[in-house]
Amino acid sequence: IAGITQAPTSQILAAGRRMTLRCTQDMRHNAMYWYRQDLGLGLRLIHYSNTAGTTGKGEVPDGYSVSRANTDDFPLTLASAVPSQTSVYFCASSPGTSGRASYNEQFFGPGTRLTVL
């Protein structure tokens, strides 16, 4: 692994199903983020984590949950998917020293294209 990876690449999901999007980085970055990208709306922050063991809510957290059990992994879970969650999901990480994650550039994964029917 080099950088940040996401799985799956794409997924079609029935409404009401539970789904976990995976994100793994090997750069030992402190901070990690989940965004969704929708046409005309740009990127919107769902949840973030400044360091392992902590998480926070972004702009659009409803319907999503995250965990950060270790430095490398930051899974995003949709407990009961709805069609409005159809989107492209990007995971990102940044070095984030001294709790000031926003001082560093973010490195993005390739994205997961999710369709909820």
Next chain:
Amino acid sequence: SQQGEEDPQALSIQEGENATMNCSYKTSINNLQWYRQNSGRGLVHLILIRSNEREKHSGRLRVTLDTSKKSSSLLITASRAADTASYFCATDARRDDKIIFGKGTRLHILP
């Protein structure tokens, strides 16, 4: 929420010309970043400018920041076909660590 807004939404120019994109934001920031996204790919960081900086260069890129006007510009000189992409500014608020992205400018370089 505080957010950067890019202008224009879309821009088409001839190869070799300069491309200028602007970003405006609402509240005081620590820094401002510009990212590029090629179609179907993740975002790639281009440049970060801190609130106490006024101008920064990286290759063919020049970024300016005017904190009094709460605006930034990204200039790409001598554009190439490979510069065709969407460009996003990202800003943070001094109160928290969250970075907010704008909706982006779609740049198309014509041959």
